[in-house]
Amino acid sequence: MGDPKAFLNIPRQEAGYRPVHERITDFSQVEQTLNSHDRRLQASRCMDCGIPFCHWACPLGNKQPEYQDSLYKGKWREAYEILTSTDDFPEFTGRICPAPCEKSCVLKLSCDEPVTIRENEAAISEAAFREGYIQPIIPKRNGKKVAIIGAGPAGLTAATRLNKKGYEITIFDSKPMPGGLLRYGIPNFKLDKGVIDRRMAILQAEGIIFEMGVTVDAKNLPAGFDAYCICTGTPTARDLNIPGRELKGIYFALDMLAQQNRILDGEVFPKDQLVNAKGKKVLVIGGGDTGSDCIGTSIRHGAVNVTQIEIMPEPPIGHNPTTPWPQWPVVLKTTSSHEEGCLRRWSLASNQFMGKNGKVCGVEVEEVEWVSPKEGERPIMKPTGKKEIIDADMVLLAMGYLKPEHPKFSENVFVAGDAASGSSLVVRAMASGRNIVEDIDNYLNK
Ligand SMILES: Cc1cc2nc3c(=O)[nH]c(=O)nc-3n(C[C@H](O)[C@H](O)[C@H](O)COP(=O)(O)OP(=O)(O)OC[C@H]3O[C@@H](n4cnc5c(N)ncnc54)[C@H](O)[C@@H]3O)c2cc1C
Ligand code: SF4
Incomplete structure (x- = not known):
């Protein structure tokens, strides 16, 4: 020690x-x-x-x-x-x-x-x-080929481990560059994209083939592979279908976050397609990490103010007796983006988007209470009737992602990462990508 x-x-x-x-x-x-x-x-x-x-x-x-x-x-x-x-x-x-x-x-x-x-x-x-400890090692090939669909952390982990075992690996991804949400979600202020490029150069030198800009249909997988691993993440964001949803100025979080990362990578977007918070009053709906990333990005754009609302109650500060050590504590989390200046509010449900001339100008919210019918049962949400309007000329929806449904696959098709579990964490997606390697290896050697 x-x-x-x-x-x-x-x-x-x-x-x-x-x-x-x-x-x-x-x-x-x-x-x-x-x-x-x-x-x-x-x-x-x-x-x-x-x-x-x-x-x-x-x-x-x-x-x-x-x-x-x-x-x-x-x-x-x-x-x-x-x-x-x-x-x-x-x-x-x-x-x-x-x-x-x-x-x-x-x-x-x-x-x-x-x-x-x-x-x-x-x-x-x-x-x-x-110090140069990381050098590409080209493994001895075993003659079998595996296709990985999705170059996020799950797919990249599965590819790395299978490649080391000698399989010839091709990664297909619909995006121009590998990384999944590491590249097209998580802001550069949390993860510089040079960090991804540096690792991708090693994987490429180790013989992993990247087929970027290729959208694969799960029902019609590319021919010529002995096994497939679907690591396509959770592509569908949860929507908020309340009156006024059609108004201009309401975006999904990734509309802004992915575009910002692409701009930093040198892409140019027409002015009318920019999702930029400069001079706007921004309302972020959703109190999680994605919402926090929207706050940091909006502040860097030059938003007038940023408010984040969450439907769940405010978690306790520091310690929560319902999640004692060594469990993950459900407590108030303050990120670097929160520190940069935003108003955070809890127990607020959104009733309707308010609009003027076709553009969003606010959201009617209502305070809710969470009550448990009996001890140990899941709490139920109860509207209180206390309503107010929060001014906003940009609304960002950051309420999570839907768990994908997959067709019935044949026995040589495996699923890993968020595509298997629903939206989660990079570390969990990597663990899933690593664990699936054993299943694929066993299948190909049975
Ligand atoms: C804004 C945001 C911030 C986050 N911040 C954090 C954080 O700070 N820490 C953390 O641990 N987790 C964070 N997460 C969660 C984390 O990014 C994900 O859990 C993780 O990236 C999932 O990895 P994955 O490989 O399963 O899927 P993804 O990273 O989603 O990758 C899936 C890949 O599949 C590709 N793909 C999808 N469909 C197809 C198709 N049909 N054909 C070809 N390619 C396809 C996509 O282009 C993508 O590259 C964040 C998520 C978001 C949205
Ligand atoms: S990946 Fe690293 S930081 Fe995350 S839980 Fe494991 S040891 Fe901790």
Whole structure:
């Protein structure tokens, strides 16, 4: 283990974000990094618990105590090898994973200062790229071919692992560039797209074939492959079909987020197709991560103000007795985008969009109460009659995605990632992509 007394003497130190006044003027990553010395001190805080709850909480089953120890001892290459034995893209998870591992860290329970596992992960992967530890390895081919449909984190993980086993892998994706929602959803201020390009160059050099700009019909899969893996995510956003939905100025979150990422990548859109919040009063409907990304993007565009509403009640701050340690705590989450300035409100249902000259100018909302008929039963929503209008000339719908339905596939077709589970997290999509590899491998070798 690291330093046995470090957790008593060294406080948790987060690298923190760039100052608000600076970061809202650009789309560069908001999170900063620690120097190598301080990073190693942070790793030394790991107590190498007999039962590592961090390992249990991580969907990938990362071996956190082991790589904290290597990092503390300055064995960066060893740390990277341990990390990538379970996590194929620690440069993604190290940046955007909500880090359930940290919520389950024993130091979270004892002093509310868990080990900075996620940041340490990002630092290890950056060192590995910087020091040239990551070199393409072309595997010996086994003569079998697998098609992966969808180049998001699930498809990329499945491709990486199958390629290592010797399968010839072709990834098909309808978008021009690989990455899925990493590239066409998550804003650059959370994940710089150069981080994806860098990894894609390695995968390509290892022999993975990318067929971009190809939309595959699940009922008519491309011929010539021994197995298929469908990793097409959750393409359909949840809509809000209330009166006034036809008004101009109401968009799905990804209309804005994907376009912004494409603009930063050099694409040019006609003026009348721009989804830009400059000079607008923005209302984000949906209190989750996608909504938060809309806030950060709107603020960078120059919105007059941003309000985020959520139909569920405000979660407690800090601790929630219904989700005790080591569970994921359902508590109030304040992201870097929230810090940049927005009004957040809870227990509000949207009744109708208000319009003027065909354009949205507000939303009538109504306060709701959530009551449980009996203890342990799911709460039911009750409108209270307290209505008001929130002014808005841009509304962004960020209420999640529908779980896709798939046709009945033949036995050589497998499904992974959000396409299998419904919308989730990058780390879960990667875990699903990794786990499906065993099924595909077993099928192809039975
Ligand atoms: C705005 C936003 C922010 C998010 N932020 C975070 C975050 O901070 N942290 C986190 O952990 N998770 C976050 N998530 C969730 C995370 O991005 C997803 O859970 C994850 O990307 C799912 O991976 P996937 O590979 O299953 O699917 P996706 O990433 O959706 O990739 C699916 C791919 O399939 C392609 N495709 C779809 N249909 C076809 C077809 N017919 N033919 C060919 N290609 C097709 C798509 O073009 C896409 O590239 C966020 C999601 C959104 C929308
Ligand atoms: S992938 Fe996420 S949960 Fe797993 S160790 Fe990294 S930060 Fe923690």
